[in-house]
Amino acid sequence: MKAVALTHYLPIEDPNSFLDVERPKPTALGRDLLVAVKAISVNPVDTKVRSPKDTVEETPRVLGWDASGVVEAVGPEVTLFKPGDAVYYAGDITRAGSNSEFQLVDERIVGIKPKSLNFAEAAALPLTTITAYESFFDRLGIDRDGANKGQTLLIIGAGGGVGSIGIQLAKAAGLVVIATASRPETVSWVKELGADHVVNHRQPMVEQVRALGFQHVDHIAIFNDMRHWDTAVELIRPQGAIVTIDDTNLPMPMAGMKTKAASLHWELMFTRAMFETPDMIEQHKLLTYVSGEIDAGRIRTTVSEILSPINAQNMRAAHKLIETGTAKGKIVVEGF
Numbered sequence: 241m242k243a244v245a246l247t248h249y250l251p252i253e254d255p256n257s258f259l260d261v262e263r264p265k266p267t268a269l270g271r272d273l274l275v276a277v278k279a280i281s282v283n284p285v286d287t288k289v290r291s292p293k294d295t296v297e298e299t300p301r302v303l304g305w306d307a308s309g310v311v312e313a314v315g316p317e318v319t320l321f322k323p324g325d326a327v328y329y330a331g332d333i334t335r336a337g338s339n340s341e342f343q344l345v346d347e348r349i350v351g352i353k354p355k356s357l358n359f360a361e362a363a364a365l366p367l368t369t370i371t372a373y374e375s376f377f378d379r380l381g382i383d384r385d386g387a388n389k390g391q392t393l394l395i396i397g398a399g400g401g402v403g404s405i406g407i408q409l410a411k412a413a414g415l416v417v418i419a420t421a422s423r424p425e426t427v428s429w430v431k432e433l434g435a436d437h438v439v440n441h442r443q444p445m446v447e448q449v450r451a452l453g454f455q456h457v458d459h460i461a462i463f464n465d466m467r468h469w470d471t472a473v474e475l476i477r478p479q480g481a482i483v484t485i486d487d488t489n490l491p492m493p494m495a496g497m498k499t500k501a502a503s504l505h506w507e508l509m510f511t512r513a514m515f516e517t518p519d520m521i522e523q524h525k526l527l528t529y530v531s532g533e534i535d536a537g538r539i540r541t542t543v544s545e546i547l548s549p550i551n552a553q554n555m556r557a558a559h560k561l562i563e564t565g566t567a568k569g570k571i572v573v574e575g576f
Contacts, residue, residue: 241265242576243340244555245300249293252559257290258552261300265342267313272344273321274313275329279363279574280338280550281306281543282558283401289333290559304337305330305510306570308353308362318347320524326353328527330367332513339555341576348520349513351527354534357541364543364570365405365534366527370509372406372461373526375483379505380459382413389414392457394449394475396441397464399426401570402485404542406461407433409530412538418449418457429568433540445471456480466490476502483507544569550576 243263250257268274286303308328311321321327329350331338353362376382382391393410395403398419410417411434419435421427422442430438439448445468449457456477462468462484472482473496482497483505497504512520533539545561547554550573558571 241341245302258555260552268315270315271317272315275309276312277309278359281363281572302336304339306367307338308359320347328353328362333510349523354531356535360572360574361541368401375507379483386414392416393459394418394457396462398430402463408539542569547573
């Protein structure tokens, strides 16, 4: 089968940062699906994994953790899907990725593809959908069905992939969403997705949020980086909660959190698959739920750019766009 892979971890400008290779077509065993990949999307995690380092892979490594496709074959223990089913999923970072013609993925982390979306539109969603959904409903404990209607949620870094679907999930749950965006195009984007208020994260945010009439906010999601930690601690309400998806490479003073008896939650959407947690199937359930919400017209895809076909050249182009840090929504690559 065709695949896009790497052997050396190089700057994206290097023509050898990605290679077009041939790999053996895998066989589905256990609870695995063998999926014929139709489209993939690129996330910041892809660029972090690919970032320059001295490691050399003896066998070409396939990245990619967002895909849509059609089930080609199923393992003997599979109960949720059958060959021919259209699916979407993010996969497992400890296994071979989705930048290949065929991929093995555990059925418990796979959702039914929205019928109203094509494969490119669907591929834009899984990783960011799981991340935002788990951040709000599993980590922060917000009620998906509206029991927390009217509470405030500040999404820092709302114009990216996770924020783009996060705004929509939060609005569907009845929250008042304060989104951060710094460029005219991302301000328009987050408003289009349903944000109630927009503040600029490149300017002091405490003053901006309080000018809107909110002394504190009930929930905060940090979907870009920890530069905004002090702002988040200042704005979170006493006994409120903050969720973050970023690395811990910047200081995070905790005194203010202690004073407010506020809680901090980490979100990593790969955790359930990496550790095969007892509730691993929740990712299947949430992806299938969001698929239904999309088909009902309550949530939309977040794709902003589509490249074709899936090859090393276009993978380099997609990674380069992600590394600029200015991409809005999701970048998709489709078709072999």
